[in-house]
Structures are given as C-alpha cells and as structure tokens.
Amino acid sequence: MATPYKIQIPMYEGPLDLLLDLIRKQEMDIHNIPIAKITGQYLEYLHKLEALDIDVSADFIYMAATLILIKSKMLLPPDPLAGPEEQEDPRADLVHRLVEHEKFKNAAQLLYQKQQIEEHVWSRPDRSLYEGEEAEGEITVSLVDLIKVFQEVLERRKEVTKIALSHDQFTVAQMMEELRKQLIAGEDGVRLVAFFEACPSRHAMIVAFLAVLEMVRLQAVVLTQEQLFGEIVLRKHKMFDVVFSGGGAERSVPDETALNKIDEQYQ
Amino acid sequence: MSLTPVELKAALEATIYAADEPATLEQLASALGEEKSVVRAALDELVASYASEERGVEVRAVAGGYKMYTKPQHHEAVRRFIKSLRPPLRLTMPALETLAVIAYKQPATGPEIQEIRGVNCAGVLKTLLEKRLIVTAGRKEVIGRPILYRTSKEFLMRFGLSDVDELPSLKEFEALAREALGADEGVAVTEPAASALQKTSPGGQPGDAEVKAAAAAAATGETAGTNSAS
Amino acid sequence: MSLTPVELKAALEATIYAADEPATLEQLASALGEEKSVVRAALDELVASYASEERGVEVRAVAGGYKMYTKPQHHEAVRRFIKSLRPPLRLTMPALETLAVIAYKQPATGPEIQEIRGVNCAGVLKTLLEKRLIVTAGRKEVIGRPILYRTSKEFLMRFGLSDVDELPSLKEFEALAREALGADEGVAVTEPAASALQKTSPGGQPGDAEVKAAAAAAATGETAGTNSAS
Numbered sequence: 001m002a003t004p005y006k007i008q009i010p011m012y013e014g015p016l017d018l019l020l021d022l023i024r025k026q027e028m029d030i031h032n033i034p035i036a037k038i039t040g041q042y043l044e045y046l047h048k049l050e051a052l053d054i055d056v057s058a059d060f061i062y063m064a065a066t067l068i069l070i071k072s073k074m075l076l077p078p079d080p081l082a083g084p085e086e087q088e089d090p091r092a093d094l095v096h097r098l099v100e101h102e103k104f105k106n107a108a109q110l111l112y113q114k115q116q117i118e119e120h121v122w123s124r125p126d127r128s129l130y131e132g133e134e135a136e137g138e139i140t141v142s143l144v145d146l147i148k149v150f151q152e153v154l155e156r157r158k159e160v161t162k163i164a165l166s167h168d169q170f171t172v173a174q175m176m177e178e179l180r181k182q183l184i185a186g187e188d189g190v191r192l193v194a195f196f197e198a199c200p201s202r203h204a205m206i207v208a209f210l211a212v213l214e215m216v217r218l219q220a221v222v223l224t225q226e227q228l229f230g231e232i233v234l235r236k237h238k239m240f241d242v243v244f245s246g247g248g249a250e251r252s253v254p255d256e257t258a259l260n261k262i263d264e265q266y267q
Numbered sequence: 268m269s270l271t272p273v274e275l276k277a278a279l280e281a282t283i284y285a286a287d288e289p290a291t292l293e294q295l296a297s298a299l300g301e302e303k304s305v306v307r308a309a310l311d312e313l314v315a316s317y318a319s320e321e322r323g324v325e326v327r328a329v330a331g332g333y334k335m336y337t338k339p340q341h342h343e344a345v346r347r348f349i350k351s352l353r354p355p356l357r358l359t360m361p362a363l364e365t366l367a368v369i370a371y372k373q374p375a376t377g378p379e380i381q382e383i384r385g386v387n388c389a390g391v392l393k394t395l396l397e398k399r400l401i402v403t404a405g406r407k408e409v410i411g412r413p414i415l416y417r418t419s420k421e422f423l424m425r426f427g428l429s430d431v432d433e434l435p436s437l438k439e440f441e442a443l444a445r446e447a448l449g450a451d452e453g454v455a456v457t458e459p460a461a462s463a464l465q466k467t468s469p470g471g472q473p474g475d476a477e478v479k480a481a482a483a484a485a486a487t488g489e490t491a492g493t494n495s496a497s
Numbered sequence: 498m499s500l501t502p503v504e505l506k507a508a509l510e511a512t513i514y515a516a517d518e519p520a521t522l523e524q525l526a527s528a529l530g531e532e533k534s535v536v537r538a539a540l541d542e543l544v545a546s547y548a549s550e551e552r553g554v555e556v557r558a559v560a561g562g563y564k565m566y567t568k569p570q571h572h573e574a575v576r577r578f579i580k581s582l583r584p585p586l587r588l589t590m591p592a593l594e595t596l597a598v599i600a601y602k603q604p605a606t607g608p609e610i611q612e613i614r615g616v617n618c619a620g621v622l623k624t625l626l627e628k629r630l631i632v633t634a635g636r637k638e639v640i641g642r643p644i645l646y647r648t649s650k651e652f653l654m655r656f657g658l659s660d661v662d663e664l665p666s667l668k669e670f671e672a673l674a675r676e677a678l679g680a681d682e683g684v685a686v687t688e689p690a691a692s693a694l695q696k697t698s699p700g701g702q703p704g705d706a707e708v709k710a711a712a713a714a715a716a717t718g719e720t721a722g723t724n725s726a727s
Contacts, residue, residue, distance in 0.1 A: 013591050014616035059616050099671065100613055106670040107597035108590065114656045119585050120572035121657075122285040123564055126337055126345075126515035138357040143426045143633060144626045147440045149360075150367035153384055154437075160385060184372075185383045241409045273551045281553030281571035286578035298577045321503045323511030341511035348512045348520065348528035433635045435644055443626070446619030 009048055015063035016101045018045060023098070030098055033091055035074055039067040070094060157185045170204050175211035179234070180244050183221070189235040192223070218243045275301060275309045280326075283313075289332025356425045358398075365391045366400055369416050370434060374404045376413035392416065400425065505531060505539045510556075513543075519562025519654070560653035561660060586628065586655055595621045596630060596648070600661055604634040604645035622646065630655065 012018040022041050023030055043064060049056050073090035089095075139145075182190045192212070199205040212234065215221040220243040225232050270278060278299055283290055296306040310326075310333060317325045323341045326333055337345055358366065365388050368380050380388050395401045399421040406412040418431060428434065500508060508529055513520050526536040540556075540563060547555045553571050556563055567575050588596070595618050598610050610618045625631045629651040636642040648661060658664065 014614060016615035057616075063615070097613075097615070101615065103667045103670040104594055104597045104601070104613060107601060107664070107667065108593040110665070110670075111593050111597055111600070111656055112588075114658070115586060115588070117569050118655055118657045120569045121566040122575060122579065123566045124285050125517045126335075128336075138359055139363070140355045141358050141363055142629060143428070143434075144629070145363060146367045146370060146426065147435055147437070149363050150371050151437060151440065153364050153368060156385065157383060181382060184379055241407070244409075277551055277553035277568070278571050278574045279553065281567040281575050282578050284554045284565070285567050285575045287580045288578075290578055294578070298574055321507055323507035323509065324514045335514070337511040337515050338507070341508050344508045344529060345512050345515045348516065348524065351524060351528045352518070427632060427634070429635055433633070433644075435633060439644060440623075443619045443623035446617060446623070 009045075009052065015042075015060050016098060017105075018042065018060070019063070019094075020098055020102055020105070030102075031095055033095065035067070035071050035091060039064075039071050042067055066094065154185060157181075170207040172207055172211045172214060175204075175207050176215055179208075179211060179215065179221070183234065183236055183240070189224070189233040192232040192234055195234070215243070220244065270299065270301065272309065275299065275305070276313055279306070279309055279313055283326055283333045284335050286334075289330045289334040291332040294332070359391075359394075361386070361388075361391050362394055366395055366418070366422075369395075369401055370418050370422070370431065371437070373417040373431070374407075374415035375417075376407050376415055378411075378413055380416075500529065500531065502539065505529065505535070506543055509536070509539055509543055513556055513563050514565050516564070519560045519564040521562040524562070557657070558659040559657060560650045564654075588628075589621075591616075591618075592621050592624055596625060596652070599625075599631055599646050600648050600652070600664060601667055603647035603661070604637075605647075606637050606639075606643035606645055608643055610646075 010021070012021065019038065019042065022028075022038055023033060028034060028038070046056055046060060046064060049060075070090045078087050179190060179195070182195070196205050196208055199208050212221070212223075215234075216223060219237050219239040221234050221240065222237040223232055224235055279295060282295060282298070292303060292307060292310065295310070296303045299306065314326045314328075314333075316322075323338055324335055325338050326335055361384075364384055365380060368383050369375055372379065372383070377388060377392060380392075392401070395416075396403075399419055401416045401422065402419045404415040404417045407415050423429065423431070509525060512525060512528070522533055522537055522540065525540070526533045529536065544556045544558075544563075546552075553568055554565055555568055556565055559566075591614075594614060595610060598613050599605050602609065602613070607618060607622060610622075622631070625646075626633075629649055631646045631652065632649045634645040634647040637645050653659070653661070
C-alpha cells in the first residue's frame with residue numbers, strides 16, 4: 001500500500017556523502033561552509049530517516065555530534081591571546097575530510113568508466129599451445145582461498161562434533177576425546193559454555209563437566225578467563241600431548257561404575 | 268549499417284580474433300549486415316594481409332569458417348616463452364585444504380591434520396612436499412613420533428607473504444565476512460536505489476515497503492546510489 | 498639466436514597473441530634471446546602497426562606487460578560470436594570508491610580507508626579480496642598490526658591500466674571538480690555521472706557511441722567531473 005504522504009528521500013552511504021551532496025546541491029563554498037545551516041539540514045535528514053523507521057547508523061550520529069560541536073565552537077568569541085595565524089577554523093578538519101572524500105569519489109568515477117571500456121573488449125589467448133599444462137581438478141589459488149578453505153574445514157569439523165555429541169550415552173573418556181579433537185581443530189581453544197551448550201542432555205553435560213575437571217587435573221588443559229565474568233576458554237596445557245598419546249586418557253579416567261554412581265546422584 | 272571497406276576489415280579482424288569457434292562467411296555477413304560478396308572480398312584481403320612474412324599470426328579457413336592461429340614457424344618461440352613463465356599456483360581442493368590446515372596450525376603432524384580434515388592426508392602431503400610448499404620440521408615427541416610439517420619459503424613467496432604471521436587470522440577474516448553479510452557489496456546495484464525511487468513517476472508513489480527496503484539497504488551501505496538527491 | 502627485425506616482430510606478435518597473461522618486456526626478451534632495447538623497439542613498432550584505423554585488434558600495454566585485445570568500437574559485432582561471455586565485473590559505488598582509495602593510498606589498512614570514506618569498509622574489502630582486485634600486503638607496524646591492502650594485477654587488467662602510476666594524480670581530481678562546479682552554475686545536480694552511466698547497462702549494453710565517448714573521456718582523464726553531468 002502507498003503511504004498517505006509522498007516520501008522521496010535520497011540515500012547516502014555515509015555522512016560524508018550526505019554532507020557533500022548538501023554542499024554541492026546548494027553550491028556552497030566547500031572551504032567556507034555555513035555550518036549552522038548545514039547542521040540544520042543534516043539533522044533534518046536524520047529526522048526524516050527516523051520518521052521512516054530507518055535505523056540511522058552510528059557513523060551518521062557521530063557526524064551529527066561533530067557538526068554540533070563545530071557549530072558551538074564557531075559561536076565562541078576568538079581567543080584574544082592567540083595571534084591571527086593561531087586562530088584555527090573549527091571547520092578545518094571537516095573541510096579537509098570532505099575535500100579528500102570528494103577526490104576519491106571522482107577517482108571512483110574514472111575507474112568506473114575505465115572498467116566499462118574493459119567490459120567491451122576481449123582477449124583470446126591461444127590455448128592450444130598450453131594443452132596438457134593443467135591437471136584435472138586443479139584450481140588457481142590465492143591467499144584468500146587459503147583462509148576461506150581453512151574456515152570451511154573448521155566449519156565441517158564443527159558439524160561432525162554436533163553429530164558425535166548427539167549420542168545418548170557418554171563416558172568421560174569419550175568426552176575427553178571429543179574435547180581433544182576440538183582443541184586440535186579450533187583456532188584459539190574451546191569456549192567452555194559453548195561446549196556445554198552443545199551437549200544434547202543433562203547427562204551429557206555432567207559427563208562433559210567431569211571430563212573438563214579430569215583434563216585440568218591431568219594438566220592437559222588450562223582454563224583461562226581474560227576478564228572478570230568474561231568467557232572461560234579451555235586451552236591446551238603442557239601435558240596435553242602426553243595425556244593424549246597412546247591411550248593415556250583411557251588409563252586415568254574414572255571407570256564406568258564410578259561414573260554411574262555420579263549419574264545416579266544427580267537423578 | 269554499411270561500413271567502409273576499412274571498417275569492415277577491422278570488424279572482421281576483431282570478430283575472427285575473439286570468436287569462440289571458426290566464424291563462417293554467412294555468420295559474419297549477417298552479423299555485420301553486409302552482402303556476402305562484400306564480406307568475402309574483405310576476408311580475402313584480411314587473409315592475404317596476415318599471410319605476409321612479417322606477421323606471426325595468420326587467419327585460416329578451417330571447418331567451414333575462419334580462425335586465427337599462430338604461424339607454425341613461431342611455435343617454438345611461443346613454447347619457450349610459456350615455459351619460461353612461472354605458472355600460477357594450482358592445487359586440488361584436498362591439497363589446498365591440507366595446506367590451509369598446515370599454514371594455520373603449524374607445525375602439525377599428519378595425524379593432527381587428518382584429525383582436523385577428517386580424511387587421510389598422506390597422498391596430499393606428498394604432493395605438497397613435492398611442490399615444495401611444505402617442509403618437514405622434525406618429529407613430535409609423542410608416541411609414534413610423527414613427522415611435523417610446516418609451510419616453506421616457497422609457500423610464503425607464492426602467497427606474497429614475508430612471514431607466516433602476515434596470514435590474516437580467522438578472526439580478521441570473520442570480521443570482514445560479518446560486515447559483508449547483509450551489506451551485499453559484491454552485487455552491483457546497477458541502478459542506485461535512490462534514483463530508482465526518484466524514477467517513480469510524480470503521480471505514482473512508491474509503496475511504503477519499497478521505500479523502507481531501499482532505505483534500509485542504503486543505511487547498511489548496500490546501495491550504489493550516492494548523490495542522487497532530488 | 499639473433500632474429501632479423503621482421504622475424505622478431507613476427508615472433509613477438511605470435512607470442513603476445515598466444516600468451517595468457519600480459520607478457521612483460523623482460524619475459525619476451527629472455528624467451529627470444531634478444532636484447533631488451535631491441536625487443537622494446539620491435540614492440541613499439543608492433544603496437545603502432547596495430548593502432549591504425551584498419552585494424553580491429555590492438556596490442557596494449559596493460560598490467561606491466563603487453564596483451565592483445567579487440568578494439569572497443571567493435572564490441573557489438575564481436576559480442577555475437579562469443580558464447581561464453583565472462584560475467585561482468587559488477588561493482589557498487591562504495592566498492593569502486595574503496596578501490597580508488599586503495600589504488601591511490603596503497604598499501605593502506607582498513608582503518609585508514611575507513612577514515613577517508615567515513616564508513617566501515619570491512620564488507621567491501623572482503624568483496625574486493627574475493628574478486629581478486631586487491632591483495633593483502635603484510636601488516637602495518639602500529640597498534641593492532643592491521644592488514645595492509647594493495648591493488649592486484651587483476652585490478653590493472655580489469656581497469657585497463659598498465660600501472661597504477663598511470664592514474665591521474667589526486668590533485669587533478671580536485672581541480673576538475675572545481676571546474677565542473679564553476680561550469681555548472683545554476684544547474685542543480687540531480688544525478689551524478691556515475692548513476693547516469695550505470696543506467697545504460699542494467700542488463701542491456703551501452704550503445705556504441707556511449708562506449709566510444711567513455712573511452713575518449715577516460716583516455717584524456719577528463720572524466721572526473723562528476724557533477725558536470727545532467
């Protein structure tokens with residue numbers, strides 16, 4: 001449905017674009033901006049956005065504050081002790097930013113045109129002389145591919161973890177094994193809360209807790225908390241490799257009956 | 268259309284050069300809107316001008332059409348040139364994955380890499396060693412003493428890094444990705460949202476939803492429309 | 498080996514025709530076993546011979562090397578013979594502006610780019626990285642060690658530049674903007690040049706005349722006057 005009143009409001013990528021447009025449309029001198037007028041128009045625009053229920057980004061709000069500050073500075077009488085050279089125009093910084101910004105906007109236009117031309121020309125290298133060079137299934141790779149692929153591998157790992165954790169019954173040893181896998185795969189440790197939350201049942205969560213305690217006791221992991229009430233992260237510790245080499249974990253975990261007793265206590 | 272003979276010859280040259288497949292006389296004539304006889308004469312001229320000694324390329328009639336080829340006497344020079352180039356780094360997906368894991372987890376053992384990737388990596392490790400992208404870095408002092416791998420100098424060179432700590436961290440990359448999400452900068456708005464709005468005729472009004480959508484898009488930086496105020 | 502001047506020119510033509518990537522003077526000289534000065538002279542001659550009106554193809558200096566392209570004025574005829582059209586590089590204005598900042602300020606960090614543009618650029622940076630128009634260039638040794646970015650070879654090729662130095666200086670853009678403003682007195686700018694241009698190809702292609710005009714404008718660097726449109 002159409003709105004009861006006509007809304008035609010231009011959109012700007014950022015506050016500098018909005019300001020430049022206001023200045024250029026009204027043919028103001030960019031080096032001598034009527035700051036009170038511009039501030040008024042700028043705020044009016046933000047109010048229009050709000051009236052339309054559009055989120056105004058922080059960049060726009062920060063600029064509004066800057067404009068108001070400049071405006072109030074302009075109202076102050078000049079410092080009588082300062083020489084004429086020292087009297088800095090409160091607008092200077094803003095003007096500089098606007099001029100710079102406009103230059104790059106113009107440069108972007110040039111790039112746009114250059115790119116348009118390139119879209120209309122073709123180059124056809126003679127592939128026949130390259131035959132046999134490319135092996136099947138290979139792709140040309142760059143640094144971006146490297147990190148994207150690594151991210152995908154870790155995502156896939158998380159999926160596997162989810163499936164593994166959806167079993168009904170766990171032993172502490174199994175849970176320790178799971179933690180070990182996540183510690184090897186993760187970038188910077190395992191987030192404790194997230195690990196507990198991934199557990200499908202209360203039982204699993206208890207087992208997970210016991211597994212963490214056991215690993216701390218064995219000095220395979222260390223719990224870190226960067227700030228008060230901050231997130232607790234599980235990291236590899238000095239005995240990590242020793243504990244997890246060749247069944248070390250199996251030997252030192254509580255046996256099944258002990259575990260069952262603990263479980264019973266909680267039920 | 269009617270082109271001058273010079274224009275016609277130039278257009279034919281451009282077309283034959285760029286065409287995916289040999290271009291036939293009929294196709295060329297109809298594309299250029301010229302008589303077949305005129306086009307044929309221009310083609311003959313084009314072929315003749317490429318036949319001269321001082322040209323390294325030629326236009327040949329093949330499979331019912333015309334196509335450009337390097338002249339055989341220059342194949343040797345061209346091959347030598349291609350060989351002299353450093354080919355771009357090409358890897359299979361498994362190799363790239365393994366390399367990525369090593370780059371970010373180094374030094375890492377075979378079993379560790381396998382653990383993260385979920386598949387056996389032995390063959391891929393061999394490939395990466397052969398391509399000199401990774402090197403061995405001693406053994407890990409755990410049971411079985413598996414070999415440790417890390418990335419090589421060649422790896423740094425190939426990826427334009429001066430040190431492994433220049434690799435963007437996952438956190439940094441995810442920060443970029445988060446910003447990109449929602450603000451779909453990659454998809455060009457060939458028509459800026461703002462001017463699209465303006466184009467709605469003075470009588471008609473854009474629907475509320477439309478305005479909001481465009482506005483929201485603009486607010487998140489999605490629009491290409493910059494200065495088009497009315 | 499020593500080739501005659503005629504042979505050398507022919508060999509250069511064949512090599513540049515066949516090469517995947519722009520062939521640099523150094524690569525050509527070493528593959529052909531000739532002095533760089535001799536090769537350069539032959540290249541100049543080759544470029545000149547292709548520049549003439551009657552040629553539909555040209556040899557251009559791009560991304561630090563030489564490469565063969567169709568001339569833009571033949572795009573309509575050529576397009577019909579290309580089945581596998583490469584996807585157009587669609588960039589939004591924010592992406593182009595970010596690219597411009599990087600091109601002129603490189604190497605530049607995310608925060609530096611953000612400072613100039615006044616908005617967060619992370620999403621745009623990711624897009625530009627994925628489109629391979631920019632690459633990372635180490636880290637800046639300041640607090641936080643932010644990643645540095647610079648434009649890539651792909652950027653030069655996609656924008657038809659032989660080097661970033663080829664771009665007009667930023668100062669020129671300032672002067673042009675002022676001129677444009679002066680010339681434009683009394684006319685409200687309702688639509689910047691970019692969106693006017695962008696409107697020409699929302700799927701369709703800009704007409705021949707437009708491409709030529711853009712080509713001429715870009716060649717003389719006169720384009721920057723955004724505000725002079727409409």
